[in-house]
Amino acid sequence: MKLKKVICLGLVGLFTFSSITSVPSRTLAVETSDSSVSSQSSSVVNSDSSTTKTESSVNDTAISDASSNEVQTRADTTEMTQANDTNPLAPTAADGVQNPSWSGLHIILPIIPGIIVQPQSEQYLVADSRSKMAVADLSLKVSTWLLLVLGSNVVVTPTRWTLQGDHKTWIKTTDSTVSDHFWTNTNPKMELPTNLAVGTYYFQYDVTVHGLLGLGTKHKTSKLVKVVVVPSPIDATSITMTAPKVVFENATYTGTAMTTPNDATGLIEWNSSLADKIMWDQKKGRNASYVMTQPMDINTSTTNPGIKKQISAQITNTETATSGNLVDYKDIYAGGLVAKEMATNDGGTWSLDAQGLSDLGDVTTPEDGSNVSWKYQWQYSNNNGNTFTNLNNKNSEGVSNYQGSIQQVTDLTAADNVLTFTKKSGFIKQAAAATKAGTPYVMRAVLTASIPTGNGDTQDITINSNKAQLSVTAPVGHLSLDKVPTFNFGDVTAADIYNGTIGMKQTKPEARSILAITDSRVDSDDWSLSAKMTKFIDNEKAELTSESMIQMNNIMGNRSLVISDNNTSYNLLDSKDGNAGTWVTTGQLILNANHQAKLMAGQRFGSTITWNLTSSQITVKAA
Incomplete structure (x- = not known):
């Protein structure tokens, strides 16, 4: 009986880890005529009742038409002015926009409850010729505790601003909440589309993450996102993408695509030659979100800071477009470590890519700026990277800074922390013999980040660099x-x-x-x-x-x-x-x-x- 009790306690412990969920908003807006505005209640998931609040605000106080500020609400229909302006001034705090505060963090495991992937920052969509509607993907991803008890859930409340015909007035609508429970799935995906008529919109989400039995409740607010629905396609003439040059495993990175013109309506899709080594949280739209797992390749380039791959963003214009599909490519490097080639008596240093470390620090630091402490350990392999051995005081003659603790990950590039070889290093002589035998040593750096979870604890995350070859040649000179x-x-x-x-x-x-x-x-x-x-x-x-x-x-x-x-x-x-x-x-x-x-x-x-x-x-x- 005692054994059975222990097993049950173990199961409870297992199910109180964290999880990730995607929670898109579901709203419905209909297209009607000229100057009046009304609202229609949103559909509700896991809710018995819903309410819709409608407010109006004006960006410019000088309004000559007094009727433009009137709001009429009907039980079943909503009338609003179609807006043709795709780039108006965004709503502000005066219109009810909140300061974003998302602070979710997920690296291998959920660390801080909150929003970890924002909705697309901008979307330009074409209304269907029959329904006069377009479907916007406004999903977001939330890091939350894995829930066991009824009432422990994530609640999302969408707020929508609709631009009126004067191109100044925003109508604020608080739509119905969306909620769901999460049980054993650590990464549930909820696909709930948002249907919109022709017009210009902004959205912001209030997200409440309830902990077990309602404990540890977290309130988060998303960034402000923009959606424009137009009646006919706008073709792109070019696309340009940006993404970090160096990426490390297990960290979440983002890419951004920009089009000419900015409001091009084609579908943007992201891809990478990392293939099965990349997991996409967002793969369609102007914003991409992705996590890499480290490729098994060994880097032999002394100039490439990692395994060279590509990432691309492609926009597909409509069938009537003359420009067809447009794509932009960027080289990216997985792992941050160049190969090293040195002479036996040369001495020298070896370190990870500085910009890559800076970007890694950015994506692993909580939103509140809590300090993440780091440890590092260099390892070597004498069997082509199949197994690795820690450098230590017994096998590292003439090598220094092979392990240590640092306050910032960028400190790894400081002189006191870079891996250093003396000119008469015994380790390098062994590596030279391996090179001569045709089996050069393979090296990598193992980083451990201790990330504050916000409740007084820390979560340790291990991040490996890529494998890189150490080739030791004949002495310098002769x-x-x-x-x-x-x-x-x-x-x-x-x-x-x-x-x-x-x-x-x-x-x-x-x-x-x-x-x-x-x-x-x-x-x-x-x-x-x-x-x-x-x-x-x-x-x-x-x-x-x-x-x-x-x-x-x-x-x-x-x-x-x-x-x-x-x-x-x-x-x-x-x-x-x-x-x-x-x-x-x-x-x-x-x-x-x-x-x-x-x-x-x-x-x-x-x-x-x-x-x-x-x-x-x-x-x-x-x-």
Whole structure:
């Protein structure tokens, strides 16, 4: 029995999350004749009764026709003047317009109850030739608590202003409320069209979001929106759209389309090459609202701040139009992170797109300006982005600012927060090896926003950047062995060969030559020079059996290098001894006694020295 009780409590907890709903207004206006105005009650959803209030107001106090301010109300019909002006002055506070206050916020989950998608800001519609009516989509989307108890609901009260024939007077009509309950559906969609006659209208909505058992009730007011219904089509000659250049996953963005002329009546539809990675809250009309899920692609471009896609707005003119369909495209970038290409010893920084972060901050900040705090964590993948590992103090040698907390998301572009690599980063050396093996590292940034919900709590939302390739190339500049010594000791006496020249007071054959090393890389001290020398032999392959040596003087100042003809590699120089350079060196031939040698006049002995310049970098460019 105790187990059963626990399960029931768990279910209650499950159903008290938030939800989103679209609540369009349903009103009906009819077209009649000249100067009188009346109202007809709106249809009501989930309501037993309704009332309609009608008021008139005038934008200009100088009215010569006193009858223009009269209002006549009849039980069944409404008469009003058709308005041909598609761009009058909008109604104001004097006409009863309220200051908008919507403050809804939804990112993955509802965070703040309120309006999260406004009705279309402007609509220009053509009345049907038979019914003389046009259908306006005035739906809006509301973030609200998921409701369990009867009486917990969302109530929308539409207010409509109708322009009169003097092009100055607005008639305010408070239409019937629309309400509905929401149970287990977290994103219900209600399609309730608004039918309007020829004329110019403005609408504003009062939205009341009731919490569980009536608790936590929120009152919100939409923006003022405009609808114009004309008797015949107005064709567009062009369309221009604006939308954020960089978008991040799970955040709601908006786009705006503008036409020439402004009151073109064609249907505007939005599309994107993001395909199934974009969810449209509004896809038709001058305003678009959409949320992206992060594409799986890996960005390999060092200039594109994310995965390159397109968004478009198209207006369809009427069948009689000569201009047909018009469309405008914009490139957008999903995720905000460019690819990074760097040299092993280059060092540098990596950050998300600054404007994209600014826009992300705007769309995640509540309307009341409550501060959203952020955390960030950089991750890497060594298996082509299939799985990711957090950078931490064990795997990030030479990397800083790979995680942290910030007050504003735009702080990620500050020097104290951008991902930074030193010129000798161990992590970058590992990434270099991966690049050389054909499997470059893949990186991404994970952002966590803590958003105030308005009731003293916060909701954490995770936003990933796109995946971006980290390609580490050969060092900047080059390391090369430009010249190695060639010693010609000339004629050596038979006595020197028999008896040797190893004694301190013995004269040693000498020859001059050049050793040259170039290292134009930045801050590199990782090279070393080695050499090995074969036995001295003559043309008949007869060799000097005793060990012979060459001592090279005046290298890196006063250093002397000695190598023996035993075919063994000797480490002669490295970058820790000094800088690369060009040295004129004097080589001295040091011979041990060769008492068994059978020498002949004109006999020539030679040896081959093999030089090897190495570096810990992934490649060394040849001179």
